[in-house]
Amino acid sequence: MFVIESWPDGGRGPRICASAEARILVDIMTPFTDMVVWGRRVPETWAADIAGMRDVSAGFSLNGALDQVLMRMREPDGLQGSWPGFLSDDVEQIVALTGALGISREVSVSLRPVASGVAAMAPLTGKLRAICCYGAGSGEWRSGNEMRGSLSPGEIAFLKPSVLAPLETGFMATDPRCFGLSVDVE
Secondary structure (H helix, E strand, O other): OOOEEEOOHHHOOOOEEEEOOHHHHHHHHOOOOOEEEEOOOOOOHHHHHHHOOOOOOOOEEEEEEHHHHHHHHHOOOOHHHHOOHHHHHHHHHHHHHHHHHOOOOEEEEEEEEOOEOOOOOEEOOOOEEEEEEEEEEEEEEEEOOOEEEEEOOOOEEEEOOOOOOOOEEEEEEEEEEEEEEEEEEO
16 A cells, blocks of 8 residues: 655644555544545546536535434435435445544535635534545645645545644635535534
């Protein structure tokens, strides 16, 4: 397994591990890592299917117990009814995975269109946050003014709050059919 690690001197930035292998996810459970990036590769058809969406949904937000959020996502008027099947399945799996990695039953989920060129940043407030970008754009993160990075569509970052390197996340779009997923575990 090929892993990239970043351990900034003097605690001036987040401690990051990244890999295309799913095995990297367990590193978020260690006290030594602030962020794990799973550089997974998604099917190329996802980008074309998202670009071909006729109705750009206003998005959705849900919060509550993990099992209740997952049930509401599966309802016809939830995620399943208004989004492509691959997208709703992927979001559901990321929500479940984040809840498991964060060892929590309470989650907040937001899947929203990203305005073109905007990267509104939000500080981490819970135990764990996962972000993923779908479509023409990127997931963004920064730690103060010193460190920043971006994720390609389909890659997932799992971030923990850090006293040494406070983290913020957001999304940047290059097309109106870009959606940002943010899952917070309380």
